[in-house]
Amino acid sequence: AQSVTQPDIHITVSEGASLELRCNYSYGATPYLFWYVQSPGQGLQLLLKYFSGDTLVQGIKGFEAEFKRSQSSFNLRKPSVHWSDAAEYFCAVVGSNSGYALNFGKGTSLLVTP
């Protein structure tokens, strides 16, 4: 079954520093991949998605992600982190278990320090 792994439970970065959140997927064919962000008390918001085509995907809030088939990865990046980026980040893949239901990773909690 399709699944994603987010190896880092917590990450701390300084404001203004670059950020990379890791996501590895398990899927035989070309996966549909997503990154969502969940801020405290907020619902999930889609940052970006990859279905096919260009492997470098641009999203909202200055985020981007690169699909690397050879590494089974879809890492999320941002060149300069803002304090408002502190949140929980989830990588997800469309599973084959049911329609287009998403299989989520366990999430990475991002803390931004001054």
Place this chain on the structure above:
Amino acid sequence: GAGVSQSPSNKVTEKGKDVELRCDPISGHTALYWYRQRLGQGLEFLIYFQGNSAPDKSGLPSDRFSAERTGESVSTLTIQRTQQEDSAVYLCASSLQGYETQYFGPGTRLLVL
């Protein structure tokens, strides 16, 4: 336009009681999903509705869980005889079609005492 809405936003109940959670999808969205998010965990898929097709209930954790959807509108998730392990945030999402981006509601936080 209006996003996905869910009610109530918070629900506290006693073990053994039944609860109903409501989801109003974005108008025109044919696909609707329910997920559960336990504390410190990722989201678990529960059930999927697509148009008037029979729902896929493969993610429901037990027969105490059920859900209904009227056409392409409101959905209710019912948990009977609630247990403490049912405490979680229940999230609803809708999409234009099954393969389209899913838009999530704010969730219902359920606490079973």
